[in-house]
Amino acid sequence: MIASTIENRDDLLSYLNAAMSLEHATIPPYLTAYYSIHSSTNSDAAHIIRVTAVEEMLHLTLVANVLNAIGGRPDLTRPGFVPSYPAYLPDGEDDFTVDLRPFTPEAVETFCKIERPGKAPTADSRLVKTPDTRTHFLVSSPTAQEMRFYSIGEFYEEIIEGLEKVAANDPGLFHGDPARQVGPEYFYSGGGEVIVVSDLESAQRALRFIAGQGEGLDSGLYDAEGELAHYYRFRQLQLGRYYQVGDHPGAPTGPPLSITWDDVYQVKASIRLADYPAGSELARVAEDFNADYGAFLALLTKAFDGEPSVLQEGVCEMFRLRDGFNRLVCNPLPGSGGLHAGPTFEIPAGTGPEPQAAPATVGTTRTVTT
Protein backbone atom coordinates (compact mmCIF):
# COMPACT_ATOMS: atom_id res chain seq x y z
CA MET A 1 0.00 0.00 0.00
CA ILE A 2 1.11 3.52 -0.78
CA ALA A 3 2.56 5.60 2.05
CA SER A 4 0.00 7.65 3.96
CA THR A 5 0.00 11.40 3.40
CA ILE A 6 -1.03 11.90 7.04
CA GLU A 7 1.80 11.61 9.56
CA ASN A 8 0.75 13.68 12.52
CA ARG A 9 -1.86 15.88 14.13
CA ASP A 10 -0.98 18.90 11.99
CA ASP A 11 -1.57 16.85 8.84
CA LEU A 12 -4.95 15.81 10.21
CA LEU A 13 -5.86 19.42 10.94
CA SER A 14 -4.97 20.36 7.36
CA TYR A 15 -7.07 17.54 5.99
CA LEU A 16 -10.08 18.32 8.17
CA ASN A 17 -9.91 22.01 7.24
CA ALA A 18 -9.88 20.96 3.60
CA ALA A 19 -12.84 18.65 4.28
CA MET A 20 -14.86 21.51 5.75
CA SER A 21 -14.15 23.61 2.70
CA LEU A 22 -15.14 20.69 0.46
CA GLU A 23 -18.42 20.06 2.29
CA HIS A 24 -19.31 23.72 2.13
CA ALA A 25 -18.36 24.00 -1.54
CA THR A 26 -21.17 21.66 -2.58
CA ILE A 27 -23.83 23.82 -0.91
CA PRO A 28 -23.89 26.92 -3.21
CA PRO A 29 -24.38 24.77 -6.35
CA TYR A 30 -27.25 22.87 -4.72
CA LEU A 31 -28.85 26.06 -3.44
CA THR A 32 -28.55 27.81 -6.81
CA ALA A 33 -30.43 24.95 -8.48
CA TYR A 34 -32.93 24.79 -5.65
CA TYR A 35 -33.81 28.49 -5.57
CA SER A 36 -33.93 28.74 -9.36
CA ILE A 37 -37.06 26.58 -9.31
CA HIS A 38 -40.26 28.62 -9.50
CA SER A 39 -42.09 28.38 -6.21
CA SER A 40 -44.69 25.62 -6.00
CA THR A 41 -43.39 23.84 -9.12
CA ASN A 42 -41.06 20.84 -9.53
CA SER A 43 -41.77 19.66 -6.01
CA ASP A 44 -40.08 16.26 -6.52
CA ALA A 45 -36.83 17.80 -7.71
CA ALA A 46 -36.92 20.64 -5.20
CA HIS A 47 -37.35 18.15 -2.39
CA ILE A 48 -34.47 15.94 -3.51
CA ILE A 49 -32.10 18.89 -3.89
CA ARG A 50 -33.14 20.48 -0.63
CA VAL A 51 -32.68 17.31 1.41
CA THR A 52 -29.23 16.83 -0.07
CA ALA A 53 -28.19 20.42 0.61
CA VAL A 54 -29.31 20.10 4.23
CA GLU A 55 -27.31 16.89 4.59
CA GLU A 56 -24.22 18.69 3.31
CA MET A 57 -24.79 21.16 6.16
CA LEU A 58 -24.81 18.23 8.57
CA HIS A 59 -21.58 16.96 7.00
CA LEU A 60 -19.97 20.37 7.50
CA THR A 61 -20.98 20.26 11.15
CA LEU A 62 -19.68 16.72 11.59
CA VAL A 63 -16.29 17.61 10.17
CA ALA A 64 -16.19 20.61 12.52
CA ASN A 65 -16.84 18.25 15.42
CA VAL A 66 -13.96 15.98 14.40
CA LEU A 67 -11.70 18.99 13.96
CA ASN A 68 -12.66 20.35 17.39
CA ALA A 69 -12.17 16.95 19.00
CA ILE A 70 -8.49 16.94 18.09
CA GLY A 71 -8.00 20.55 19.19
CA GLY A 72 -8.47 22.29 15.83
CA ARG A 73 -10.11 25.63 15.28
CA PRO A 74 -12.57 25.79 12.39
CA ASP A 75 -12.40 28.96 10.33
CA LEU A 76 -14.93 29.46 7.55
CA THR A 77 -13.74 33.01 6.96
CA ARG A 78 -10.22 32.20 5.81
CA PRO A 79 -9.38 33.26 2.25
CA GLY A 80 -10.18 30.49 -0.20
CA PHE A 81 -12.62 28.69 2.08
CA VAL A 82 -15.37 29.43 -0.43
CA PRO A 83 -14.10 28.29 -3.83
CA SER A 84 -14.29 30.38 -6.92
CA TYR A 85 -16.85 28.80 -9.24
CA PRO A 86 -16.51 26.93 -11.49
CA ALA A 87 -14.50 24.69 -9.18
CA TYR A 88 -13.10 21.23 -9.94
CA LEU A 89 -13.89 17.86 -8.43
CA PRO A 90 -12.39 14.47 -9.22
CA ASP A 91 -14.09 11.74 -11.18
CA GLY A 92 -11.46 9.06 -10.96
CA GLU A 93 -8.59 9.83 -13.32
CA ASP A 94 -10.59 12.68 -14.82
CA ASP A 95 -12.14 15.71 -13.28
CA PHE A 96 -15.18 17.83 -13.91
CA THR A 97 -16.32 21.37 -13.28
CA VAL A 98 -18.78 22.35 -10.61
CA ASP A 99 -20.73 25.40 -11.71
CA LEU A 100 -23.41 27.42 -10.02
CA ARG A 101 -26.29 26.48 -12.32
CA PRO A 102 -30.06 26.75 -12.38
CA PHE A 103 -32.06 23.52 -12.23
CA THR A 104 -31.24 22.03 -15.64
CA PRO A 105 -30.21 18.58 -16.92
CA GLU A 106 -26.59 19.84 -16.82
CA ALA A 107 -26.96 20.69 -13.13
CA VAL A 108 -28.37 17.24 -12.35
CA GLU A 109 -25.51 15.65 -14.30
CA THR A 110 -23.06 17.61 -12.14
CA PHE A 111 -24.84 16.56 -8.95
CA CYS A 112 -24.64 12.92 -10.01
CA LYS A 113 -20.92 13.33 -10.60
CA ILE A 114 -20.41 15.04 -7.24
CA GLU A 115 -22.12 12.15 -5.48
CA ARG A 116 -20.97 9.25 -7.67
CA PRO A 117 -19.27 6.51 -5.66
CA GLY A 118 -15.65 6.25 -6.69
CA LYS A 119 -13.41 3.50 -5.37
CA ALA A 120 -9.89 3.63 -6.68
CA PRO A 121 -9.06 0.43 -8.61
CA THR A 122 -5.93 -0.22 -6.53
CA ALA A 123 -4.65 1.06 -3.20
CA ASP A 124 -1.85 3.03 -4.83
CA SER A 125 -4.17 4.82 -7.23
CA ARG A 126 -5.92 6.72 -4.48
CA LEU A 127 -3.83 9.78 -5.30
CA VAL A 128 -3.74 11.26 -8.79
CA LYS A 129 -1.44 13.97 -10.10
CA THR A 130 -3.28 17.30 -10.36
CA PRO A 131 -3.17 18.78 -13.86
CA ASP A 132 -1.23 22.06 -13.85
CA THR A 133 -4.20 23.95 -15.19
CA ARG A 134 -6.47 23.25 -12.24
CA THR A 135 -6.28 25.97 -9.66
CA HIS A 136 -9.61 25.50 -7.91
CA PHE A 137 -9.34 21.80 -7.18
CA LEU A 138 -11.49 20.79 -4.25
CA VAL A 139 -9.90 17.54 -3.08
CA SER A 140 -6.23 18.23 -3.40
CA SER A 141 -4.06 16.64 -0.77
CA PRO A 142 -3.08 19.38 1.66
CA THR A 143 0.17 17.57 2.42
CA ALA A 144 1.30 15.87 -0.81
CA GLN A 145 2.15 18.55 -3.34
CA GLU A 146 0.28 18.58 -6.64
CA MET A 147 -1.66 15.47 -5.76
CA ARG A 148 -5.40 15.14 -5.52
CA PHE A 149 -7.67 12.27 -4.63
CA TYR A 150 -9.26 9.80 -7.01
CA SER A 151 -12.64 10.57 -5.46
CA ILE A 152 -14.23 12.24 -2.47
CA GLY A 153 -14.69 8.76 -0.98
CA GLU A 154 -10.95 8.08 -1.19
CA PHE A 155 -10.25 11.47 0.35
CA TYR A 156 -12.31 10.52 3.41
CA GLU A 157 -10.78 7.03 3.48
CA GLU A 158 -7.36 8.70 3.78
CA ILE A 159 -8.53 10.78 6.75
CA ILE A 160 -10.20 7.81 8.45
CA GLU A 161 -6.98 5.76 8.16
CA GLY A 162 -4.87 8.77 9.14
CA LEU A 163 -6.88 9.27 12.33
CA GLU A 164 -6.24 5.68 13.34
CA LYS A 165 -2.54 5.92 12.62
CA VAL A 166 -1.98 9.21 14.46
CA ALA A 167 -4.18 8.16 17.40
CA ALA A 168 -2.07 5.00 17.82
CA ASN A 169 1.07 7.11 18.34
CA ASP A 170 -0.59 9.92 20.25
CA PRO A 171 -2.91 8.82 23.06
CA GLY A 172 -3.77 12.48 23.74
CA LEU A 173 -4.99 13.18 20.21
CA PHE A 174 -8.61 13.64 21.23
CA HIS A 175 -7.99 16.35 23.80
CA GLY A 176 -10.49 18.89 22.41
CA ASP A 177 -12.85 20.61 24.86
CA PRO A 178 -16.18 18.73 24.78
CA ALA A 179 -17.99 22.07 25.19
CA ARG A 180 -16.94 22.96 21.63
CA GLN A 181 -18.89 20.05 20.14
CA VAL A 182 -22.09 20.82 18.26
CA GLY A 183 -24.54 18.33 19.74
CA PRO A 184 -28.15 17.46 19.00
CA GLU A 185 -29.31 20.31 21.26
CA TYR A 186 -27.96 22.76 18.66
CA PHE A 187 -28.32 20.84 15.40
CA TYR A 188 -31.59 19.11 14.67
CA SER A 189 -34.02 18.38 11.84
CA GLY A 190 -31.11 18.51 9.50
CA GLY A 191 -30.39 15.42 7.47
CA GLY A 192 -29.68 12.96 10.25
CA GLU A 193 -28.39 12.86 13.76
CA VAL A 194 -25.34 14.88 14.63
CA ILE A 195 -22.51 12.83 16.15
CA VAL A 196 -20.61 14.24 19.12
CA VAL A 197 -16.94 13.32 18.67
CA SER A 198 -14.77 12.45 21.64
CA ASP A 199 -12.52 9.59 20.54
CA LEU A 200 -11.26 7.63 17.56
CA GLU A 201 -14.39 5.53 17.34
CA SER A 202 -16.80 8.48 17.19
CA ALA A 203 -14.50 10.41 14.83
CA GLN A 204 -14.39 7.53 12.37
CA ARG A 205 -18.11 6.98 12.73
CA ALA A 206 -18.77 10.65 11.87
CA LEU A 207 -16.57 10.54 8.76
CA ARG A 208 -17.96 7.16 7.64
CA PHE A 209 -21.45 8.61 7.99
CA ILE A 210 -20.50 11.45 5.63
CA ALA A 211 -18.96 9.08 3.13
CA GLY A 212 -21.83 6.64 3.38
CA GLN A 213 -24.55 9.24 2.98
CA GLY A 214 -23.39 10.49 -0.32
CA GLU A 215 -19.90 10.74 -1.54
CA GLY A 216 -18.62 7.39 -0.39
CA LEU A 217 -17.18 4.29 -1.95
CA ASP A 218 -19.90 2.23 -3.54
CA SER A 219 -22.04 0.53 -0.95
CA GLY A 220 -25.28 0.09 -2.84
CA LEU A 221 -28.52 2.01 -3.23
CA TYR A 222 -29.44 2.17 0.42
CA ASP A 223 -27.28 2.74 3.48
CA ALA A 224 -27.51 0.92 6.80
CA GLU A 225 -30.43 3.13 7.88
CA GLY A 226 -32.33 2.29 4.71
CA GLU A 227 -31.69 5.75 3.28
CA LEU A 228 -31.11 6.20 -0.44
CA ALA A 229 -27.57 7.44 -1.19
CA HIS A 230 -27.30 10.93 -2.72
CA TYR A 231 -26.04 9.66 -6.04
CA TYR A 232 -29.14 7.53 -6.55
CA ARG A 233 -31.46 10.31 -5.44
CA PHE A 234 -30.17 12.41 -8.31
CA ARG A 235 -30.26 9.44 -10.68
CA GLN A 236 -34.01 9.43 -10.06
CA LEU A 237 -34.21 12.88 -11.65
CA GLN A 238 -32.39 11.56 -14.70
CA LEU A 239 -34.37 8.33 -14.93
CA GLY A 240 -37.75 9.89 -14.14
CA ARG A 241 -38.74 7.39 -11.46
CA TYR A 242 -38.24 6.85 -7.76
CA TYR A 243 -36.28 3.85 -6.53
CA GLN A 244 -37.81 1.32 -4.22
CA VAL A 245 -36.19 -1.42 -2.20
CA GLY A 246 -34.98 -4.30 -4.35
CA ASP A 247 -34.41 -2.19 -7.47
CA HIS A 248 -31.36 -2.50 -9.67
CA PRO A 249 -29.37 0.75 -9.95
CA GLY A 250 -30.14 1.24 -13.65
CA ALA A 251 -33.88 0.67 -13.41
CA PRO A 252 -35.92 2.26 -10.63
CA THR A 253 -39.47 0.88 -10.48
CA GLY A 254 -41.09 3.29 -8.01
CA PRO A 255 -43.63 6.02 -8.81
CA PRO A 256 -42.79 8.36 -11.69
CA LEU A 257 -41.63 11.86 -10.83
CA SER A 258 -42.51 14.85 -12.89
CA ILE A 259 -40.11 17.58 -13.93
CA THR A 260 -40.91 20.78 -15.79
CA TRP A 261 -37.58 22.24 -16.84
CA ASP A 262 -39.32 25.45 -17.99
CA ASP A 263 -40.51 26.39 -14.51
CA VAL A 264 -37.05 27.60 -13.64
CA TYR A 265 -35.35 31.00 -13.51
CA GLN A 266 -32.48 30.66 -15.95
CA VAL A 267 -29.77 31.97 -13.63
CA LYS A 268 -26.57 32.67 -15.56
CA ALA A 269 -24.16 29.77 -14.96
CA SER A 270 -21.39 30.57 -12.46
CA ILE A 271 -22.40 34.20 -12.52
CA ARG A 272 -19.79 36.71 -11.31
CA LEU A 273 -20.13 40.25 -10.03
CA ALA A 274 -18.41 41.31 -13.25
CA ASP A 275 -21.50 40.08 -15.14
CA TYR A 276 -23.64 42.71 -13.43
CA PRO A 277 -23.97 46.19 -14.92
CA ALA A 278 -21.34 48.19 -13.02
CA GLY A 279 -22.78 50.47 -10.37
CA SER A 280 -26.33 49.23 -10.87
CA GLU A 281 -28.91 48.72 -8.18
CA LEU A 282 -28.89 45.02 -9.03
CA ALA A 283 -25.10 44.83 -8.65
CA ARG A 284 -25.43 46.35 -5.21
CA VAL A 285 -28.02 43.74 -4.22
CA ALA A 286 -25.64 41.00 -5.39
CA GLU A 287 -22.79 42.56 -3.41
CA ASP A 288 -25.00 42.84 -0.36
CA PHE A 289 -25.84 39.15 -0.62
CA ASN A 290 -22.16 38.25 -0.71
CA ALA A 291 -21.48 40.47 2.29
CA ASP A 292 -24.40 38.87 4.17
CA TYR A 293 -23.06 35.44 3.26
CA GLY A 294 -19.61 36.42 4.50
CA ALA A 295 -21.10 37.62 7.77
CA PHE A 296 -23.04 34.37 8.01
CA LEU A 297 -19.83 32.33 7.58
CA ALA A 298 -18.29 34.41 10.36
CA LEU A 299 -21.27 33.56 12.55
CA LEU A 300 -20.91 29.86 11.74
CA THR A 301 -17.22 30.12 12.60
CA LYS A 302 -18.19 31.49 16.00
CA ALA A 303 -20.58 28.56 16.48
CA PHE A 304 -17.95 26.01 15.46
CA ASP A 305 -15.18 27.75 17.39
CA GLY A 306 -16.43 27.41 20.91
CA GLU A 307 -19.96 28.82 21.04
CA PRO A 308 -22.23 26.13 19.59
CA SER A 309 -25.36 27.86 20.90
CA VAL A 310 -24.76 30.59 18.31
CA LEU A 311 -25.92 28.08 15.72
CA GLN A 312 -29.50 28.98 16.64
CA GLU A 313 -28.89 32.52 15.45
CA GLY A 314 -27.25 31.08 12.37
CA VAL A 315 -30.47 29.31 11.48
CA CYS A 316 -32.33 32.64 11.41
CA GLU A 317 -29.61 34.06 9.17
CA MET A 318 -29.99 31.09 6.81
CA PHE A 319 -33.64 32.01 6.33
CA ARG A 320 -32.72 35.62 5.64
CA LEU A 321 -30.21 34.41 3.06
CA ARG A 322 -32.99 32.35 1.49
CA ASP A 323 -35.10 35.49 1.05
CA GLY A 324 -32.13 37.35 -0.43
CA PHE A 325 -31.43 34.42 -2.77
CA ASN A 326 -35.03 34.45 -3.99
CA ARG A 327 -34.98 38.21 -4.58
CA LEU A 328 -31.89 37.94 -6.76
CA VAL A 329 -32.99 35.01 -8.94
CA CYS A 330 -36.33 36.72 -9.73
CA ASN A 331 -34.43 39.61 -11.33
CA PRO A 332 -33.52 39.46 -15.02
CA LEU A 333 -29.83 40.17 -15.64
CA PRO A 334 -29.64 43.15 -18.00
CA GLY A 335 -27.85 42.50 -21.27
CA SER A 336 -27.72 38.73 -20.85
CA GLY A 337 -30.38 37.80 -23.39
CA GLY A 338 -33.01 36.78 -20.86
CA LEU A 339 -30.87 35.10 -18.22
CA HIS A 340 -31.40 35.84 -14.56
CA ALA A 341 -29.30 37.15 -11.71
CA GLY A 342 -28.10 35.02 -8.80
CA PRO A 343 -25.63 35.08 -5.93
CA THR A 344 -21.98 34.93 -6.99
CA PHE A 345 -20.52 33.76 -3.66
CA GLU A 346 -17.52 36.05 -4.08
CA ILE A 347 -17.02 36.76 -0.42
CA PRO A 348 -15.51 40.16 0.33
CA ALA A 349 -12.62 40.21 2.77
CA GLY A 350 -13.35 41.19 6.35
CA THR A 351 -17.12 40.78 6.48
CA GLY A 352 -17.11 39.11 9.84
CA PRO A 353 -19.12 40.54 12.70
CA GLU A 354 -17.39 42.52 15.39
CA PRO A 355 -16.78 40.44 18.48
CA GLN A 356 -19.83 40.64 20.76
CA ALA A 357 -21.75 42.68 18.18
CA ALA A 358 -25.02 41.68 16.60
CA PRO A 359 -24.08 39.60 13.57
CA ALA A 360 -24.87 40.05 9.94
CA THR A 361 -26.47 43.44 10.10
CA VAL A 362 -25.16 44.33 6.70
CA GLY A 363 -26.48 47.20 4.68
CA THR A 364 -28.96 49.59 6.17
CA THR A 365 -30.74 47.23 8.52
CA ARG A 366 -30.31 47.36 12.23
CA THR A 367 -31.93 45.97 15.28
CA VAL A 368 -34.48 48.13 16.98
CA THR A 369 -36.04 47.59 20.32
CA THR A 370 -38.86 49.63 21.65
Place this chain on the structure above:
Amino acid sequence: MTAPSFERFLLLSVDLTAFEETDLLGTGMAHKYLAKVRAACGDEAVTALLDAHRAARADAAGPAGNRARTPLDRDVFDRALRHRIFCDDRLGPVARNVIKLWYAGMWYALPPEWTDRYGTCTAAGTSTVTAAAYQEGLLWRAIGANPPGAKAPGYGSWSKPPRIAERYLKGASR
Protein backbone atom coordinates in the same frame (compact mmCIF):
# COMPACT_ATOMS: atom_id res chain seq x y z
CA MET B 1 -54.57 51.34 -28.21
CA THR B 2 -51.28 49.68 -27.34
CA ALA B 3 -51.12 47.61 -24.16
CA PRO B 4 -49.76 49.39 -21.08
CA SER B 5 -46.00 48.94 -20.97
CA PHE B 6 -44.49 46.76 -18.28
CA GLU B 7 -41.44 49.02 -17.99
CA ARG B 8 -43.62 52.04 -17.31
CA PHE B 9 -45.73 50.12 -14.81
CA LEU B 10 -42.55 49.10 -13.00
CA LEU B 11 -41.30 52.69 -12.88
CA LEU B 12 -44.70 53.87 -11.63
CA SER B 13 -44.57 51.16 -8.95
CA VAL B 14 -41.10 52.28 -7.83
CA ASP B 15 -42.41 55.82 -7.35
CA LEU B 16 -45.60 54.70 -5.63
CA THR B 17 -44.07 52.18 -3.23
CA ALA B 18 -40.64 53.72 -2.53
CA PHE B 19 -39.11 50.28 -3.07
CA GLU B 20 -36.38 49.80 -5.65
CA GLU B 21 -36.91 48.08 -8.96
CA THR B 22 -34.83 45.08 -7.88
CA ASP B 23 -37.04 44.68 -4.81
CA LEU B 24 -40.18 44.80 -6.93
CA LEU B 25 -38.84 42.37 -9.55
CA GLY B 26 -37.47 40.28 -6.68
CA THR B 27 -41.00 39.49 -5.55
CA GLY B 28 -41.56 37.60 -8.79
CA MET B 29 -45.02 39.25 -8.89
CA ALA B 30 -44.56 42.33 -11.09
CA HIS B 31 -45.93 40.89 -14.34
CA LYS B 32 -48.87 39.31 -12.54
CA TYR B 33 -49.68 42.57 -10.80
CA LEU B 34 -49.79 44.51 -14.07
CA ALA B 35 -52.08 41.84 -15.50
CA LYS B 36 -54.29 42.14 -12.44
CA VAL B 37 -54.55 45.93 -12.65
CA ARG B 38 -55.40 45.72 -16.35
CA ALA B 39 -58.05 43.07 -15.73
CA ALA B 40 -59.58 45.03 -12.85
CA CYS B 41 -59.56 48.56 -14.29
CA GLY B 42 -59.26 48.17 -18.04
CA ASP B 43 -56.36 49.19 -20.27
CA GLU B 44 -57.71 52.67 -20.82
CA ALA B 45 -57.51 53.61 -17.15
CA VAL B 46 -54.09 51.98 -16.75
CA THR B 47 -52.71 53.83 -19.75
CA ALA B 48 -54.11 57.10 -18.45
CA LEU B 49 -52.41 56.44 -15.11
CA LEU B 50 -49.07 55.71 -16.76
CA ASP B 51 -49.39 58.85 -18.90
CA ALA B 52 -50.14 60.98 -15.83
CA HIS B 53 -47.12 59.46 -14.09
CA ARG B 54 -44.92 60.26 -17.05
CA ALA B 55 -46.21 63.83 -17.04
CA ALA B 56 -45.53 64.16 -13.29
CA ARG B 57 -41.96 63.01 -13.87
CA ALA B 58 -41.58 65.51 -16.69
CA ASP B 59 -42.81 68.27 -14.38
CA ALA B 60 -40.12 67.40 -11.85
CA ALA B 61 -37.38 66.92 -14.41
CA GLY B 62 -37.31 70.63 -15.19
CA PRO B 63 -37.46 72.48 -18.49
CA ALA B 64 -34.58 70.54 -20.03
CA GLY B 65 -36.88 67.54 -20.10
CA ASN B 66 -34.47 65.43 -18.12
CA ARG B 67 -35.53 61.86 -18.93
CA ALA B 68 -33.21 60.18 -16.45
CA ARG B 69 -34.89 58.44 -13.55
CA THR B 70 -32.99 60.64 -11.16
CA PRO B 71 -32.37 63.27 -10.16
CA LEU B 72 -35.88 64.59 -9.98
CA ASP B 73 -36.84 67.57 -7.90
CA ARG B 74 -38.46 65.54 -5.13
CA ASP B 75 -40.70 68.33 -3.84
CA VAL B 76 -41.95 69.20 -7.30
CA PHE B 77 -42.45 65.52 -8.06
CA ASP B 78 -44.40 64.93 -4.87
CA ARG B 79 -46.72 67.82 -5.69
CA ALA B 80 -47.09 66.74 -9.31
CA LEU B 81 -48.06 63.21 -8.28
CA ARG B 82 -50.72 64.59 -5.95
CA HIS B 83 -52.09 67.01 -8.52
CA ARG B 84 -52.02 64.74 -11.52
CA ILE B 85 -52.85 61.39 -9.90
CA PHE B 86 -53.91 61.22 -6.27
CA CYS B 87 -56.54 63.94 -6.35
CA ASP B 88 -57.86 62.77 -9.68
CA ASP B 89 -61.26 61.05 -9.31
CA ARG B 90 -60.41 58.44 -11.89
CA LEU B 91 -56.66 57.86 -11.39
CA GLY B 92 -56.38 58.41 -7.63
CA PRO B 93 -58.28 55.29 -6.52
CA VAL B 94 -56.42 53.15 -9.07
CA ALA B 95 -53.03 54.45 -7.89
CA ARG B 96 -53.93 53.87 -4.24
CA ASN B 97 -55.00 50.36 -5.15
CA VAL B 98 -51.69 49.72 -6.91
CA ILE B 99 -49.91 50.69 -3.68
CA LYS B 100 -52.12 48.37 -1.65
CA LEU B 101 -51.57 45.63 -4.21
CA TRP B 102 -47.79 45.83 -3.78
CA TYR B 103 -47.87 46.15 -0.02
CA ALA B 104 -50.57 43.59 0.80
CA GLY B 105 -50.42 41.34 -2.25
CA MET B 106 -54.15 41.79 -2.58
CA TRP B 107 -56.35 43.60 -5.08
CA TYR B 108 -59.04 45.55 -3.26
CA ALA B 109 -62.27 46.31 -5.07
CA LEU B 110 -62.43 49.90 -6.28
CA PRO B 111 -64.99 52.07 -4.46
CA PRO B 112 -68.56 51.92 -5.85
CA GLU B 113 -68.35 55.63 -6.78
CA TRP B 114 -65.54 54.70 -9.14
CA THR B 115 -67.23 51.73 -10.77
CA ASP B 116 -70.52 53.66 -11.06
CA ARG B 117 -68.79 56.37 -12.98
CA TYR B 118 -66.08 54.56 -14.94
CA GLY B 119 -67.60 51.14 -15.42
CA THR B 120 -66.74 47.80 -13.99
CA CYS B 121 -64.47 45.06 -15.26
CA THR B 122 -64.87 41.34 -14.73
CA ALA B 123 -61.94 41.11 -12.31
CA ALA B 124 -62.83 44.19 -10.29
CA GLY B 125 -63.70 42.41 -7.03
CA THR B 126 -61.44 42.02 -4.00
CA SER B 127 -59.16 39.03 -4.56
CA THR B 128 -55.66 37.70 -4.11
CA VAL B 129 -53.44 37.55 -7.18
CA THR B 130 -51.70 34.23 -6.55
CA ALA B 131 -50.94 32.17 -3.47
CA ALA B 132 -47.46 33.74 -3.40
CA ALA B 133 -48.74 37.34 -3.36
CA TYR B 134 -49.44 37.46 0.36
CA GLN B 135 -45.91 36.28 1.18
CA GLU B 136 -44.40 38.78 -1.22
CA GLY B 137 -46.27 41.79 0.17
CA LEU B 138 -43.89 44.72 0.67
CA LEU B 139 -45.57 45.35 3.99
CA TRP B 140 -43.48 42.61 5.58
CA ARG B 141 -40.23 43.99 4.24
CA ALA B 142 -41.20 47.46 5.41
CA ILE B 143 -41.83 46.38 8.99
CA GLY B 144 -38.87 44.00 9.08
CA ALA B 145 -40.95 40.95 9.89
CA ASN B 146 -41.91 37.78 8.11
CA PRO B 147 -45.50 37.36 6.92
CA PRO B 148 -47.25 35.42 9.70
CA GLY B 149 -47.48 31.78 8.71
CA ALA B 150 -45.01 32.11 5.84
CA LYS B 151 -41.30 32.66 5.11
CA ALA B 152 -40.49 31.26 8.52
CA PRO B 153 -37.28 32.76 9.85
CA GLY B 154 -36.38 29.87 12.14
CA TYR B 155 -37.23 28.50 15.54
CA GLY B 156 -37.14 31.11 18.28
CA SER B 157 -36.80 34.04 15.88
CA TRP B 158 -40.10 35.38 17.17
CA SER B 159 -38.34 36.37 20.37
CA LYS B 160 -36.12 38.79 18.42
CA PRO B 161 -37.18 42.38 17.68
CA PRO B 162 -37.99 43.19 14.04
CA ARG B 163 -35.08 44.50 11.99
CA ILE B 164 -36.43 47.67 10.50
CA ALA B 165 -34.56 49.33 7.68
CA GLU B 166 -32.89 52.60 8.54
CA ARG B 167 -35.03 54.66 6.18
CA TYR B 168 -38.21 53.75 8.03
CA LEU B 169 -36.87 54.77 11.40
CA LYS B 170 -36.87 58.47 10.54
CA GLY B 171 -34.32 59.18 13.21
CA ALA B 172 -35.90 57.02 15.91
CA SER B 173 -33.35 55.32 18.11
CA ARG B 174 -33.21 51.86 19.53
